[in-house]
Amino acid sequence: MISFEQVSKKYHEKNALANASFHLQRGTMAFLTGHSGAGKSTLLKLIMLMAHPTSGKVIVDRQDLSQLNRAQVPAHRRKIGLVFQNHQLLMDYSVFDNVALPLKISGYNERDSGRRVRAALDKVGLLDKERLSPQTLSSGEQQRIGIARAIVNKPKLILADEPTGNLDPALSAEIMRLFQQFNQVGVSVLIASHDLELIQRLPHPVIALNQGRISGSASLMGH
């Protein structure tokens, strides 16, 4: 699903990512770990085409991203559900409208979109909050709204940047189970997290980043 080949990303002559190579197979769920500033978000941004590698090749869903022109970027992003590190909810939208946004841009009609939004909200356990403003929710709830928005469009690939950052252990485990459920129906999942305790309890491959370099990729190929 995702291939990095000798990918480097420089910000002001400093490598945020250096010679990173890995391959995430279709249908795999994996973790991306590393200290703060290790380059986790940078790696996810390269996949989202929010940034372009200084060198190397990024391939997502058999598509070499350097080959995509500007007009093809939106279609690429629609394939991916992204859970932001700082959830990026729109405060002047209701919870429902926030989650419905990916459907709206894809031109879903109200009925289909309403059904899917409620299913997604149900998944994250916030069905009863659909009319509220995200502002009135706790950060854990906001995080879960962000997850609902990432999954509502049934993407082939889910990227999550610290999805459990604001959650207590019980809720974190619950969210991880949710990602596992998606993974079980064939969705590829890549989760950046430094919640090592949680990660170690789960049987998923781990890509470890250190100063922009991949220092280990425990059982990445799924053994």
Next chain:
Amino acid sequence: MALFSQTPTQNASRTRPESVSKRLVREHKEVLMSSWKRLWKAPLANLLTWLTLAIALALPAALMLLLSQASHLGQQVNQSSHISVFLSLDTTHEQGLLLSTELAKRTDIANVSYLSATQALAEFKSSSGLEDILSSLIENPLPATLLIEPTNSFLGPDAIDKLTQQLREQDNIDQVLVDMAWLDRLQSILAISQRFTYSLALLLALGVLLVVGNTVRLHIESRKEEILVIKLVGGTDAYLRRPFLYAGFWTGLFSAIIAWIILQLGVIYLHQPLLWLAQSYQSDWQLQGLSWMGSFCLIFTSCSLSVLGAGLTVRRQLNLIEPK
């Protein structure tokens, strides 16, 4: 697993797939409505923008209206203008009459009235108050006169010039007088006003583009966060542009409506003095308000300018907002 268990094919069977054109129509309708609703979220700010644009539109529109109708006035006034032809003193009464009937046959002449030397003298006597002195004259010093009214379609300056030229070449004609100076003057004043109006219209159109552009820029600035998120979830540029283009359309429409009202009020205000002016030229000319066609042109111009202004800005501004 309600969310992910259904495969795309199952999904398609549950809801009838919508055709692309139908979907586009629905999407555009939605944006039209949502941009309409958004207008009333900041009614005062919008009203100020509309007023600014309305003034910029009403000014050249008013001038154009006035000009198009004033050139009409120029023609009407001209209809009452005559060419005075003074015959040479040795022309006999019969020769004069013959000439007048011959000239009356010309296509560019509508009417010729013949004023014999005796009639001319009588008229001059009564109008000048010099009766006594004139009676003492042995010989009539005044020539016979032809008053020529050109045909309507030969009223242009060129046609009149040609006609007077040809009259001068005729036998028995001593002098041809046309009071063309004022017509020439009116013509050049109209030409100047026309160019002035067009330049003003061009400048103000540019102004409209800039005002709309700037409004849209601020608008985009205030929705930056929303635009970023939409870009990240894969919204296309066309999708992002649409609400701003529709907002431009509404802006154009409301500005045009206000400009139209300003124009009609102006017409009502100017009606009486213009009527007096026209009457002083024996014309029944009246200043008319905007016709249906004129109103349509105003609205069309305003909407196109606004949408163009929005379109030119939105492309550039949206490119500046990229998720980092």
